[in-house]
Amino acid sequence: MSVHAKKNRSSSPLAQVVREYRDKYTLTQEQLANDLSIDVRTLRRWESGDTLLHDVRELRRIATLLGAEPERLGIAKSTYTILTVDQIDAVLHHVWELIHVARSYEANNLIERLLQDLNTQIVTENPVLLQKLAQALHLAGYVKSVITRANEASYSLNYYREMERVSRLIRNDTLLNIALTYEGDMYCRGGDIQKGITYLEAARDTTPKADVAARGNGIQLLGRAYLRAGRIDDFENVMALAEELSYQVDPQQSSTCGQYSPGTVYEEYGRSYTHLGDMQKAMEYLDKAEKSLEPTKHWEILIKTARAMALVRGGEIKSGAELAVESIEQCREHGTIRLMERIYGVQKYLDHLTREIGMVGATLREALDGPIEY
Structure with missing residues (x-):
């Protein structure tokens, strides 16, 4: 094979996207292969251009997990379908995993891309997709809170406000509880403790059908707010309840995705x-x-x-x-x-x-x- 042919092969769209992603986030081939659930030898062949991938569904999956435009991988807009619920769940799970290993900027870029896709995709009040949108807003707000300082709490607050709106629309108490909880936490973070407590108490008192993980998480953050307000007895009381509820949570099914x-x-x-x-x-x-x-x-x-x-x-x-x-x-x-x-x-x-x-x-x-x- 000529030098020119080798250069063209290694410059395939997939090879370029994979290399750029690894360089941007300083990842090894082993790390990225694990993220994509493929064998590292497969990734090496993709990156070198030795293997060209033609499966549109697989290319779409890779684009989604890397936060890349599908067109960059050679997928025409007319040929790829909207994200399925399973694909959305896969991205949400992947971003939470990135948070757990403290790959925060990477997580932020991926969740922002998913939100763009969802906002483009949701054109009717489909309750299933709206639930996924609310979960994505929860994650986006959380990621943004991780990568910003206290005086930038408004960035996360905007996501949680939208999450509250969507949660009320689909009448989901668990998601509404989470939205109100983190709105309150962001107000506290920004220095408005009393307004934060108002939201945190609303999460506790107005979402009777919220699951135990959401309720316990909200009560724990309410305890933090009470402490900042100097309400020590209230802090002790709600923290005791938060500790009690935490033992009732199934980590594999938790609506807080390991954060409580x-x-x-x-x-x-x-x-x-x-x-x-x-x-x-x-x-x-x-x-x-x-x-x-x-x-x-x-x-x-x-x-x-x-x-x-x-x-x-x-x-x-x-x-x-x-x-x-x-x-x-x-x-x-x-x-x-x-x-x-x-x-x-x-x-x-x-x-x-x-x-x-x-x-x-x-x-x-x-x-x-x-x-x-x-």
């Missing part, structure tokens, strides 16, 4: 007791959380940032600061910007401590040596 479990409740307790100044309880709960949560990169970073906060506030400043630096590096690498907010909190606390120590030191120096003469 005994481990997340323990982590919430750990951070909460850090802020309340009970470092022994904080560390005990963080230990329990680490043992309960799946050993994924997402939970690893979550626990690490929580430990950094607890160590610094507990007086182990050097150890806490070292852990905080590790956390910053991982947050930046994986796009978990929301968790960096915790480290900003650590820095703010240290700045406050430094000022206080400086003032106390100045008072002692003056008592020992007298006023400084100028």
Whole structure:
């Protein structure tokens, strides 16, 4: 085969899309093959151009999972069909998996692409497709909250508002509960605690048919809001209920897709007791959380940032600061910007401590040596 023929073969649309995707997200061939549920040898043949793929359904599946325009893989618009429910579910599952392994920017691009496809596809009030749209909005809001800072909470809030609208349209209490819960959480994140509590209490009180995972997740976040509002008794009461409900959730069927479990409740307790100044309880709960949560990169970073906060506030400043630096590096690498907010909190606390120590030191120096003469 001539050099020119080899070049054309390796420049096939599929080869280009696969290579670009791997380069953009710094993935190995093994990682991408696993994402696409194919053998790594097959991926290598695609990428090198040794194998040309002509199955339109398979090309459409690949385009969907890579967030690529089907036309880029040589599929004419007139020849590919709309996404099936199974295909939509496959993308939703894949994006949640990306979140679990902290591939946040990749997850964001894929869910944005899916939403574009769904909004184009849904032209009637088909309850099944509207349910999938609501689930995609839930995921889009969650992903956006992971990759943005607190002052950008409005980006996620917009998705959750639309999720609320769709959920009311199809009268689905579970999805409505999730929408109201995260609307409340975003208001709290943006600093409007009372408005956040209003939404979180509405999620608890106005969605009687919501499943246990949605209800428990909402109650856990309500506990967080109560703590921020200084309502300590209310915090203790609802967190006890959140812990009780978490043991009733089937992880394989959870409407929160792994974001609510005994481990997340323990982590919430750990951070909460850090802020309340009970470092022994904080560390005990963080230990329990680490043992309960799946050993994924997402939970690893979550626990690490929580430990950094607890160590610094507990007086182990050097150890806490070292852990905080590790956390910053991982947050930046994986796009978990929301968790960096915790480290900003650590820095703010240290700045406050430094000022206080400086003032106390100045008072002692003056008592020992007298006023400084100028």
